[in-house]
Amino acid sequence: MKHRMFGLLAAGLLAVAPSARAQISDDVVRIGVLTDLTGLYSANTGTGTVESVKMAVEDFGGTVLGKKIKVLVADHQNKADVSSVLARKWIDEDKVDVITSVANSAVALAVQAVTRDKNRILINTAAASSDFTGKACSPMGIGWTYDTYALAKGTGSAVTKQGGDTWFFLTADYAFGHALERDTSQFVREAGGKVLGSAKVPLSNMDFSSFLLQAQGSRAKVVGLANAGGDFVNSVKQAAEFGIVASGQRLAGMLVVIQDIHTLGLKAAQGLVVTDFGYWDLNDETRAFSKRFMERHGTPPNYIHMNDYTSTLHYLRGVQAAGTDESTAVMKKMREMPINDFITKNGWIREDGRVMRDAWLVQVKTPEESKGPWDVYKILARIPAAESIRPLDQGDCPLVAKKG
Numbered sequence: 257m258k259h260r261m262f263g264l265l266a267a268g269l270l271a272v273a274p275s276a277r278a279q280i281s282d283d284v285v286r287i288g289v290l291t292d293l294t295g296l297y298s299a300n301t302g303t304g305t306v307e308s309v310k311m312a313v314e315d316f317g318g319t320v321l322g323k324k325i326k327v328l329v330a331d332h333q334n335k336a337d338v339s340s341v342l343a344r345k346w347i348d349e350d351k352v353d354v355i356t357s358v359a360n361s362a363v364a365l366a367v368q369a370v371t372r373d374k375n376r377i378l379i380n381t382a383a384a385s386s387d388f389t390g391k392a393c394s395p396m397g398i399g400w401t402y403d404t405y406a407l408a409k410g411t412g413s414a415v416t417k418q419g420g421d422t423w424f425f426l427t428a429d430y431a432f433g434h435a436l437e438r439d440t441s442q443f444v445r446e447a448g449g450k451v452l453g454s455a456k457v458p459l460s461n462m463d464f465s466s467f468l469l470q471a472q473g474s475r476a477k478v479v480g481l482a483n484a485g486g487d488f489v490n491s492v493k494q495a496a497e498f499g500i501v502a503s504g505q506r507l508a509g510m511l512v513v514i515q516d517i518h519t520l521g522l523k524a525a526q527g528l529v530v531t532d533f534g535y536w537d538l539n540d541e542t543r544a545f546s547k548r549f550m551e552r553h554g555t556p557p558n559y560i561h562m563n564d565y566t567s568t569l570h571y572l573r574g575v576q577a578a579g580t581d582e583s584t585a586v587m588k589k590m591r592e593m594p595i596n597d598f599i600t601k602n603g604w605i606r607e608d609g610r611v612m613r614d615a616w617l618v619q620v621k622t623p624e625e626s627k628g629p630w631d632v633y634k635i636l637a638r639i640p641a642a643e644s645i646r647p648l649d650q651g652d653c654p655l656v657a658k659k660g
Contacts (some may be wrong), residue, residue, distance in 0.1 A: 269581040280323040291357035293331035296486035301359040304392040312568035336366035359431035361385035385435040389610040393653035405646040408439035410531030416447035424476035425454035436482040484511040513558035534599035535558035541598030608653035
């Protein structure tokens with residue numbers, strides 16, 4: 257009888273063992289960092305994004321559920337077709353469980369289509385188009401950091417209310433720029449302003465002269481820069497050469513990080529009002545993280561880098577809570593768990609994939625106000641998530657429409 261019971265017990269353990277081993281597919285949790293390593297957004301994301309994700313993995317302990325965590329890295333070259341091929345290869349051949357960063361809106365929308373079909377999680381920390389959690393939303397997609405709606409409402413509304421009631425846009429000619437101009441125009445008009453026109457500028461453009469002449473000719477009080485990264489820096493530098501600000505017009509940077517300000521210098525950038533999503537000098541926690549980051553990377557993290565770190569930790573906690581790396585189960589836990597870290601308090605993932613989190617309206621300091629090379633912002637106001645993030649019923653997300 258004892259032998260029979262032992263045999264039944266052994267058989268039961270053997271039956272359970274394969275299921276337990278299958279909790280983590282291939283015995284490895286793989287995070288794919290798909291970012292801009294060489295192009296116009298590389299300073300904003302690039303190696304800083306990679307470092308942030310690696311720091312999160314290290315701080316989590318390097319393993320989850322007893323299994324190794326591996327980070328894969330690729331340069332999407334700011335090309336939607338390249339990114340789609342990479343995403344499919346990662347999922348089909350390399351068994352990647354989650355893709356993060358996607359620092360370009362066209363890239364993010366293309367990869368979102370792949371991850372939706374393949375049932376893999378996509379954490380968008382760096383692409384801004386509000387369509388990501390709008391008409392192109394996915395049950396597996398998370399818009400973690402910001403979007404064009406939040407950028408537009410923070411900066412667009414503030415500048416218009418400060419007297420900048422006529423606008424002309426220099427717009428990056430692809431999904432991001434178009435969405436940013438569209439969303440900012442909405443808030444300019446709601447604040448009582450007018451949009452006098454726009455010029456569509458090719459991505460990675462080096463010569464802004466003809467577009468700046470159009471902006472001057474419009475006589476708009478505000479020239480809205482619906483661009484980012486290297487394009488933003490070049491447009492500000494050349495605007496100074498054309499005397500845009502000296503002649504009385506004002507520049508409004510719509511997506512700006514501290515690396516942009518550092519490159520331009522406070523003399524050129526002073527007075528710019530921008531929307532920020534995590535400043536290194538915000539509190540003791542951000543300063544502590546930034547000190548560690550700077551020791552490894554050489555510069556303080558911008559808000560994208562900070563959110564690369566925090567989103568990776570939230571994903572790994574989701575895997576741990578789910579007891580598996582299966583995407584649907586992990587996403588369920590990520591939605592259930594509140595987001596509390598050094599830049600997000602009581603945040604959460606909404607049903608359209610948008611993370612509900614506060615933002616800050618900041619102004620670039622004058623050279624006299626700054627106490628050091630990276631002391632670039634003074635905080636004007638905290639913008640609650642309910643005020644800065646698009647209402648759920650206004651995004652045309654099919655996931656929300658089905659429930660309505």
